[in-house]
Amino acid sequence: MLARVPWALLVLIAAFFVPAAGSRFYTFVANDIVIWALFATSLNLLVGYTGLVSFGHAAYFGIGAYTTGILLKKVGLPFLLAFPAAGVVAGLCALVFGFFCVRLTRIYFAMLTLAFAQIVWAICFKWNEVTGGEQGMPDIPYPRFDVVDRIVSAVPALGSYRTSDYYYFTCLVLVALCIWALRRIVASPFGRMLTTIRENAERAEFIGVNVRRYELAAFVIAGVFAGLAGGLFGIFNRGVFPDFAYWTKSSEVLIMTLLGGMGTFYGPAIGALVLICLNQQIVSYTEYWPLILGSILVVLLFVFPGGLAGAMLALRRRLVRKTPREVQTGA
Amino acid sequence: MSFTVPRGSISAIIGPNGAGKTTLFNLITGHLEPDSGHVVFKERDVTGIAPHDLCRLGMGRSFQRTNIFPRLTVYENIQAAYVSHRGRGFDLVTPVARLYRAETESLLAAVGLLDKAHETSGFLSHGNQKQLELGIALALEPELLLLDEPTAGMSATETRESIRLIERLAADRGLTLLFTEHDMEVVFSIAHRITVLHQGRVIADGPPAEVRRDPEVKRVYLGDSR
Amino acid sequence: MPDLAFVFAQSLSGLTAAMFLFLIASGLSLIFGVLRVLNFAHGTFYMLGAYSAFQIVQWIGLDGGRFWLAALGAALLIAALGGIVERVLFRHLYGKEELYQLLFTYALVLILSDVAKIIWGTQQKSVSRPPELSGAFHVFGATVPHYNLFILLLGPAIALAFWFVLQRTRAGRFIRAAALDRETLGALGVNVDGLYTWVFVLASFLGGLGGALIAPMRATTPGMDTEVIVEAFVVVVIGGLGSFWGTFLGALIYGQVLSFGILFFPRFSIFAVFALMAAVLIIRPWGLLGRPLR
Numbered sequence: 038m039l040a041r042v043p044w045a046l047l048v049l050i051a052a053f054f055v056p057a058a059g060s061r062f063y064t065f066v067a068n069d070i071v072i073w074a075l076f077a078t079s080l081n082l083l084v085g086y087t088g089l090v091s092f093g094h095a096a097y098f099g100i101g102a103y104t105t106g107i108l109l110k111k112v113g114l115p116f117l118l119a120f121p122a123a124g125v126v127a128g129l130c131a132l133v134f135g136f137f138c139v140r141l142t143r144i145y146f147a148m149l150t151l152a153f154a155q156i157v158w159a160i161c162f163k164w165n166e167v168t169g170g171e172q173g174m175p176d177i178p179y180p181r182f183d184v185v186d187r188i189v190s191a192v193p194a195l196g197s198y199r200t201s202d203y204y205y206f207t208c209l210v211l212v213a214l215c216i217w218a219l220r221r222i223v224a225s226p227f228g229r230m231l232t233t234i235r236e237n238a239e240r241a242e243f244i245g246v247n248v249r250r251y252e253l254a255a256f257v258i259a260g261v262f263a264g265l266a267g268g269l270f271g272i273f274n275r276g277v278f279p280d281f282a283y284w285t286k287s288s289e290v291l292i293m294t295l296l297g298g299m300g301t302f303y304g305p306a307i308g309a310l311v312l313i314c315l316n317q318q319i320v321s322y323t324e325y326w327p328l329i330l331g332s333i334l335v336v337l338l339f340v341f342p343g344g345l346a347g348a349m350l351a352l353r354r355r356l357v358r359k360t361p362r363e364v365q366t367g368a
Numbered sequence: 369m370s371f372t373v374p375r376g377s378i379s380a381i382i383g384p385n386g387a388g389k390t391t392l393f394n395l396i397t398g399h400l401e402p403d404s405g406h407v408v409f410k411e412r413d414v415t416g417i418a419p420h421d422l423c424r425l426g427m428g429r430s431f432q433r434t435n436i437f438p439r440l441t442v443y444e445n446i447q448a449a450y451v452s453h454r455g456r457g458f459d460l461v462t463p464v465a466r467l468y469r470a471e472t473e474s475l476l477a478a479v480g481l482l483d484k485a486h487e488t489s490g491f492l493s494h495g496n497q498k499q500l501e502l503g504i505a506l507a508l509e510p511e512l513l514l515l516d517e518p519t520a521g522m523s524a525t526e527t528r529e530s531i532r533l534i535e536r537l538a539a540d541r542g543l544t545l546l547f548t549e550h551d552m553e554v555v556f557s558i559a560h561r562i563t564v565l566h567q568g569r570v571i572a573d574g575p576p577a578e579v580r581r582d583p584e585v586k587r588v589y590l591g592d593s594r
Numbered sequence: 595m596p597d598l599a600f601v602f603a604q605s606l607s608g609l610t611a612a613m614f615l616f617l618i619a620s621g622l623s624l625i626f627g628v629l630r631v632l633n634f635a636h637g638t639f640y641m642l643g644a645y646s647a648f649q650i651v652q653w654i655g656l657d658g659g660r661f662w663l664a665a666l667g668a669a670l671l672i673a674a675l676g677g678i679v680e681r682v683l684f685r686h687l688y689g690k691e692e693l694y695q696l697l698f699t700y701a702l703v704l705i706l707s708d709v710a711k712i713i714w715g716t717q718q719k720s721v722s723r724p725p726e727l728s729g730a731f732h733v734f735g736a737t738v739p740h741y742n743l744f745i746l747l748l749g750p751a752i753a754l755a756f757w758f759v760l761q762r763t764r765a766g767r768f769i770r771a772a773a774l775d776r777e778t779l780g781a782l783g784v785n786v787d788g789l790y791t792w793v794f795v796l797a798s799f800l801g802g803l804g805g806a807l808i809a810p811m812r813a814t815t816p817g818m819d820t821e822v823i824v825e826a827f828v829v830v831v832i833g834g835l836g837s838f839w840g841t842f843l844g845a846l847i848y849g850q851v852l853s854f855g856i857l858f859f860p861r862f863s864i865f866a867v868f869a870l871m872a873a874v875l876i877i878r879p880w881g882l883l884g885r886p887l888r
Contacts, residue, residue, distance in 0.1 A: 090693050137876045143692065144632065145879040148831055152872040155824060159865040226451040226459045226467060233448045236437035243397070244508060245423040245452040254458070285820055288634075288700050295697060300439075325712065331704030338694050338701070339686065 127264020676798025834884020
């Protein structure tokens with residue numbers, strides 16, 4: 038019963054009412070969540086489905102953010118071109134970096150992804166002419182919504198919205214499309230091949246899987262979607278900064294993925310939701326958010342290694358006494 | 369050393385522990401690269417080529433340590449093998465659930481796991497996992513199937529059942545089988561040819577009756593261990 | 595063309611940086627060699643070492659060799675902290691996925707750096723040089739503080755002492771054996787659990803000492819932990835994860851690349867360092883002096 042409800046669709050529909058129902062602040066938080074959900078879901082394709090622990094996923098997020106930011110602000114391209122460009126450029130970089138990374142295993146893979154991410158960070162940090170260097174690139178313009186606004190104003194029942202609300206709707210639609218695409222990929226034959234690599238790469242070779250090639254493909258796809266998330270984030274954040282690609286960003290997104298549960302498709306998105314809401318709540322009481330986050334992480338590692346989604350599934354299994362078929366439990 | 373596995377035969381490699389049986393398997397299947405010598409499969413030199421390419425040429429193998437995809441269901445294990453073997457792995461669009469249903473189910477029935485299709489394979493009994501492993505190997509529609517100790521760790525009953533299963537499947541599908549085994553009863557009951565390894569060397573090679581009579585085999589192997 | 599004095603000063607400052615990096619990275623490499631875990635919190639131990647030294651100096655002063663007492667005290671404090679963390683928490687993660695161990699050490703980074711903020715605030719703290727080393731030499735027109743020279747001598751001395759411990763003592767033999775084959779060592783009746791704790795203690799001591807000794811040279815600030823840990827990663831990767839002399843070599847290379855990089859490509863020296871790390875990983879993943887992992 039519970040499994041037949043189209044939860045993802047309901048959440049999406051509900052999300053459309055945030056600007057109308059809540060304040061400007063809620064829209065802001067919701068927009069943040071939406072973008073991070075995509076970023077974390079893209080990482081999960083690597084960590085959760087292929088078994089590749091990347092410590093440099095922020096590189097592609099950063100590359101996407103800078104690509105869209107530069108194209109919008111300096112070149113003056115419209116959003117409809119600048120946004121997909123983020124995915125293309127991030128994907129190309131992922132192809133080049135990934136080519137070398139998938140040749141390594143485990144800790145060496147993680148270290149090389151970290152090294153490439155730091156290279157990206159160093160370039161963003163120092164290349165003042167193009168990236169704005171340490172100061173970053175403030176004042177990324179919003180896409181133009183005048184046409185949409187005219188249509189919406191013509192229909193009084195729709196209410197009236199700010200530019201930031203329109204941008205939120207845009208992110209919602211685009212992220213929903215991306216997550217839907219990732220969902221398809223995970224449930225495709227390709228996705229099944231990735232899980233065989235995660236489970237047992239040696240055996241996968243012997244059912245005819247060219248492990249490196251699949252890993253590279255997964256790396257590029259994850260890079261593309263991280264880039265798209267970055268492209269959206271730069272505009273949302275009204276500025277692009279080098280720390281988008283810094284290694285601590287990579288670990289933030291890893292924590293989200295883990296918190297939500299990396300064995301499940303929507304786990305990382307739930308992780309983004311919970312972590313960002315928690316952050317918003319906690320920073321109003323104390324400035325020591327990292328302390329709280331670190332403590333949550335410790336509890337998670339020791340008590341709920343399957344993440345929130347894993348814990349919920351365990352609960353549901355106990356209630357319904359039926360093993361959900363689509364679930365691959367996190368170790 | 370040199371030996372040949374004729375098409376359509378069931379051949380066994382035996383030898384005391386450390387004789388080099390698994391090493392030999394790893395050389396044949398490309399997990400290890402030989403210092404010298406050649407592996408010829410279907411009139412083609414396949415020495416040192418990657419396992420995934422060998423697999424496409426029609427060589428399948430099972431492993432001594434059970435080697436499945438533990439967090440996938442039984443059904444998904446077999447289906448993954450079909451997807452890979454039929455070259456659909458880079459399809460990013462079709463829902464995988466719909467693919468190769470009939471094939472997967474009939475193969476599951478053949479290896480006797482249909483009733484366990486939706487269990488997580490890592491939780492199966494050891495005997496069932498071995499059956500599943502065999503199923504994965506068969507899904508690749510191999511012409512030559514290498515089985516490394518297919519009955520390792522099984523009880524006497526399980527061993528007998530699983531050997532009967534292997535024999536039947538080989539006959540039904542026209543497979544060439546090459547296997548290693550520690551249970552002499554099994555070896556002498558189903559193998560057409562037996563190769564005896566000792567310290568990395570072939571000391572006898574021929575039909576079971578001949579090998580049984582070979583004096584050197586008696587001395588180093590049968591004589592020592594039983 | 596830069597003049598000779600400048601080149602000389604740059605290479606000396608590169609060497610000094612290398613000695614600090616060696617102190618920190620050797621602990622990181624030691625833990626990785628034995629436990630196969632990259633300890634993100636190692637940089638935080640280094641930062642806490644600096645803060646502790648500052649605090650102890652606040653209490654007891656600098657004069658009459660008290661700075662050295664403070665540095666030693668800080669290092670011992672951090673060593674104890676490392677031992678406690680291993681005993682109480684970290685050991686429960688052995689045998690779990692690598693990712694969990696990595697994230698645990700990252701959780702420590704988050705927690706401990708905030709604890710440091712709570713105790714010492716966000717203002718930078720500085721410690722004066724110990725009076726006995728407050729002077730400076732003038733060589734080739736470059737000014738070299740006595741303290742820097744002292745560090746240049748101390749680095750190799752600690753390297754040798756550490757090497758001696760690893761090569762010549764019983765504990766050192768066990769540590770080397772554990773790096774090669776943990777299971778067998780346990781089967782031989784060695785108390786592997788205890789060994790792991792001591793490895794953590796020793797590594798944390800080195801990290802804490804590095805932090806304490808750098809306090810008179812650079813201001814101690816929040817954020818120095820995440821910066822230094824990446825530098826230490828670069829060093830151990832270049833030299834070879836788990837390789838002792840590799841770490842020493844990696845630190846020397848890092849120091850020189852950074853200081854001469856600043857000379858010739860002022861903006862991209864940091865880039866050069868990470869590019870070097872990537873190149874080593876691509877060509878020789880186990881590092882210049884390391885051994886491939888099984």
